[in-house]
Amino acid sequence: MSKNNKGLLIVLSGPSGCGKGTMVAELLKRGDCAVSVSATTRQPREGEIDGTHYYFLSKEEFQQRIDNDGLLEYAEYCGNYYGTPRAEVDRLRAEGKHVILEIEVQGALQVKKRCPEAILVFTVPPTVSELSRRLHKRGTETDEVIEKRIAQFQKELPFVPEYDYVILNDALEDAVADFASVIRLELMRPAYVDLSHLEEKK
Amino acid sequence: MSKNNKGLLIVLSGPSGCGKGTMVAELLKRGDCAVSVSATTRQPREGEIDGTHYYFLSKEEFQQRIDNDGLLEYAEYCGNYYGTPRAEVDRLRAEGKHVILEIEVQGALQVKKRCPEAILVFTVPPTVSELSRRLHKRGTETDEVIEKRIAQFQKELPFVPEYDYVILNDALEDAVADFASVIRLELMRPAYVDLSHLEEKK
Numbered sequence: 001m002s003k004n005n006k007g008l009l010i011v012l013s014g015p016s017g018c019g020k021g022t023m024v025a026e027l028l029k030r031g032d033c034a035v036s037v038s039a040t041t042r043q044p045r046e047g048e049i050d051g052t053h054y055y056f057l058s059k060e061e062f063q064q065r066i067d068n069d070g071l072l073e074y075a076e077y078c079g080n081y082y083g084t085p086r087a088e089v090d091r092l093r094a095e096g097k098h099v100i101l102e103i104e105v106q107g108a109l110q111v112k113k114r115c116p117e118a119i120l121v122f123t124v125p126p127t128v129s130e131l132s133r134r135l136h137k138r139g140t141e142t143d144e145v146i147e148k149r150i151a152q153f154q155k156e157l158p159f160v161p162e163y164d165y166v167i168l169n170d171a172l173e174d175a176v177a178d179f180a181s182v183i184r185l186e187l188m189r190p191a192y193v194d195l196s197h198l199e200e201k202k
Numbered sequence: 203m204s205k206n207n208k209g210l211l212i213v214l215s216g217p218s219g220c221g222k223g224t225m226v227a228e229l230l231k232r233g234d235c236a237v238s239v240s241a242t243t244r245q246p247r248e249g250e251i252d253g254t255h256y257y258f259l260s261k262e263e264f265q266q267r268i269d270n271d272g273l274l275e276y277a278e279y280c281g282n283y284y285g286t287p288r289a290e291v292d293r294l295r296a297e298g299k300h301v302i303l304e305i306e307v308q309g310a311l312q313v314k315k316r317c318p319e320a321i322l323v324f325t326v327p328p329t330v331s332e333l334s335r336r337l338h339k340r341g342t343e344t345d346e347v348i349e350k351r352i353a354q355f356q357k358e359l360p361f362v363p364e365y366d367y368v369i370l371n372d373a374l375e376d377a378v379a380d381f382a383s384v385i386r387l388e389l390m391r392p393a394y395v396d397l398s399h400l401e402e403k404k
Contacts, residue, residue: 122392128400154402165387166395178390185367185387188380190324193368198330200356 007032007093008186009115011101011108012179014123015153017134018169023123023179024100033183034097036088039065042080055085073103073110084111098183105156112162119186120163121179126170128154209234209300210388211291211317213310214381216325217355219336220371225325225381226302235385236299238290241267244282257287275305275312286313300385307358314364321388322365323381328372330356 012020027033039055041062050056057065062081065071074083084101092099101111111118125131128150135146160166165182169175186192214222229235241257243264252258259267264283267273276285286303294301303313313320327333330352337348362368367384371377388394 124395124397124400151402154400157397157401160395160397161392163392165390166392166397167390168395181383181387182390185383188367188369188384190363190365190368193326193362193370195326195359195362195368198326198356199359200353 005096007034007096008098008183009089009093009101009111009118010098010183011103011111011118011120012123013103013105013108013120013156013163014167014169015125015131015156016149017131017138018123018125019172019175020102020123022172023167023176024102026176027098027100027179027183032096032098033100034092035100035102036084036092038082039071039074039085040080040082042082055088069114072101072114073107075104075107086114089115105159109159109162119165119182121165121167121182122160122163123167123169123175124160126168207298209236209295209298210385211295211301211303211313211320212385213303213305213313213320213322214325215305215307215310215322215358215365216369216371217327217333217358218351219333219340220325220327221374221377222304222325224374225369225378226304228378229300229302229381229385234298234300236294236301238286238294238301238303240284241273241276241287242282242284244284257290271316274303274316275309277306277309288316291317307361311361311364321367321384323367323369323384324362324365325369325371325377326362328370 012024014020024035028035037051037053037055039057039062041057041059044050044054044056048054059081062083065083065085066074070086071083072086072089074081084103084107089099089101103111108120112120125134131150131153132146135141135149141149167175167178214226216222226237230237239253239255239257241259241264243259243261246252246256246258250256261283264285267285267287268276272288273285274288274291276283286305286309291301291303305313310322314322327336333352333355334348337343337351343351369377369380
């Protein structure tokens with residue numbers, strides 16, 4: 001029933017501790033979704049494979065990608081560049097895969113600018129204290145880092161109106177279902193539904 | 203969690219035999235949805251109550267509503283006018299009810315023009331022969347009327363791209379679920395989600 005065989009482009013943002021990883025992992029099980037491999041100028045760590053974990057580029061190669069509008073979004077972090085290659089996303093979508101990008105707000109807004117049909121989803125915790133509780137429970141970060149993450153999340157809140165959907169992650173299972181519903185509903189857009197077989201035979 | 207207490211405005215179109223009645227009836231059971239009472243210039247039939255079945259208006263009163271932009275849509279049918287009073291819809295939405303209007307394409311497009319936040323949903327049968335089968339099964343119309351209904355449906359198809367969502371009614375149960383999903387997803391729009399409790403305390 002789909003006339004537009006091109007997959008969707010979905011951007012997922014939100015603080016750590018809101019189940020983004022699980023939401024993406026659950027969708028990847030379906031077979032019609034994919035994540036794209038990012039490009040970076042940082043050195044490969046032991047065991048990291050070019051084209052699997054990242055596309056490892058020199059600074060010159062990365063700059064060339066920027067100049068050729070070959071990145072849907074990019075950012076500098078600790079002296080290295082990270083970005084999403086447009087060609088990679090286009091290739092997956094042309095195969096009919098719904099591409100999911102898990103990126104922060106500034107990157108998400110860059111994607112929307114370069115690719116207006118992108119669907120932006122922001123996931124939020126029920127409360128700040130619950131977010132704090134979840135981050136502490138993971139036990140991977142110091143109190144100071146957790147404070148910073150919460151402050152960062154609160155700085156991102158004013159950008160939520162630029163998103164298409166907000167998923168409240170109260171129960172992880174519901175958040176996963178909501179994320180799947182976004183895809184289901186976006187595929188009910190007229191551009192995605194082939195009605196040609198219903199037309200009058202000439 | 204809803205900051206916008208105003209209910210949604212949802213317009214449902216599509217041919218008879220696609221479960222529109224059941225879709226609306228199922229949502230009305232929820233308690234947060236409502237249908238609005240239409241206005242008409244035709245004479246009340248026996249047992250019809252003003253304000254319940256219709257608002258019965260004189261032609262002058264109806265014309266006045268048109269002139270004052272008091273109707274979200276209207277049409278003439280067999281010499282009588284029928285329309286959707288804007289005040290009625292506004293009142294229900296202000297109470298937090300999601301108002302569902304079951305109207306044909308021209309009316310739906312009028313609503314979208316006067317109320318751009320309206321969500322337009324078009325329901326379609328899997329095939330034309332299935333639509334024909336369903337209409338015959340009801341046994342309420344002659345073959346000639348059924349032919350006309352199918353031709354009318356096919357004339358409406360070019361307007362489907364103006365709609366927000368297309369619901370394929372293959373199995374009625376799924377169509378009802380899809381219709382409920384539309385409401386659920388539209389309430390996940392940032393305008394409907396209150397995040398103020400997550401903001402940094404000043």
